[in-house]
Amino acid sequence: MKLSAELKEFETRIGHVFANPALLTRAVTHASMSSPTREDNQRLEFLGDRVLGLVMAEALFAGDASATEGQMAPRFNALVRKEACADVARDIGLGEVLRLGRSEMVSGGRRKNALLGDAVEAVIAAVYLDAGFAAARDMILRLWGARIGQVEEDARDAKTALQEWAQARKMAPPRYVETQRSGPDHAPVFTIAARLDTGAQALATAGSKRQAEQAAAKALLADLENSK
Template sequence: MKMAASVRALAERIGHEFQDPSILLQALTHGSRGGGGDNQRLEFLGDRVLGLVIAEALLDADPTADEGHIAPRFNTLVRRETCAEVAREIDLGAGLKLGRSEMIGGGRKKEALLADAMEAVIAAVYLDAGLEPARAMVLRLWGERVASAPKDARDAKSALQEWAQGRGLLPPDYVLISRDGPDHAPRFVIEARLSTGEVERAEGTTKRAAEHAAASALLGRLDG
């Protein structure tokens, strides 16, 4: 089956040569396109494949960790924001097959569409070649995220809010300072602020990631 240049380029970026290119095309097809054959079922399967691969990777990386410490790291790695972040890094949006309304509405940049399509692409590789190629692709694309996922059972934003509440303070504010970079690889700078005046700034490839980084930096300063 003949593939558009953008889809061929995406296959090269994810590092898999499809025996059945129609599976990849389905993984990239949003329901707004109409006519059936969208990526919803593949997204469902890909979510499970991703979860299995990440769970195994975390267990292998830290053989002594208990479930209470692995679970929050797992959740960080498989959540929608992370999937969308990976999708942006490989410019998955360029290959999406969207209906007119989604194209006009900026669907190629939407976090939910990118995250769902990323999971569908994982399923496409799994169905095309099996678990090992799918595992290899996930570990390659998720890269250092597995090693650097936070080990604290609480995420930084929750911990900072608990710190503030425990001292009778208002919840922290998160202020967007700037957004730079191309659409497929943006960089957000966020400032975490407490009502008592403490401030820390951090950046990330998503607003959520930048908020967590800023919260973590502010926590480190408060605990220091």
């Protein structure tokens, strides 16, 4: 099968020309567009997630011979989580070539972290199946680029880090309260407050509750650190 002009351009952006173009077509087809004659990318997501994990584990292991398991684990999590994958998807314009059903398009699917992250994993699997592990590894390292070397040693999930901070001081877990919601239904914007029993709190706004909670937790941790 032949690829559309936009998918040919996408091949250029990821640096891989498919011997089997059907794999790329499948990788960019969301479940909302699946049919008995059209496969979606869900199975590819599963495989791509594992390939990505191995590549990142290998890169972190080789990149810092002195790092302990306790140091590598949070770095790994920061590099493979959905937000990181979605950032890469935006860098390569993956949202622009996704094949989505009407419901997903109307609800802003091309901008959703979960959908973009899953699609990146599907593309990774497609390259792996098309040309093998070395080709997939090379593409991943190229697309993640400086993110790998710059990942913070303490790049833990901010909500987890805040909870650990509270537990270490025998405090109740932090609470996350939605204080405001704005924007249209297909592209809502949430404002979340991260609060501790001491009364300390921080606000953050984002396009998903999860992002807003993470940002609020990060902001509160920074405030607590600065108040020492």
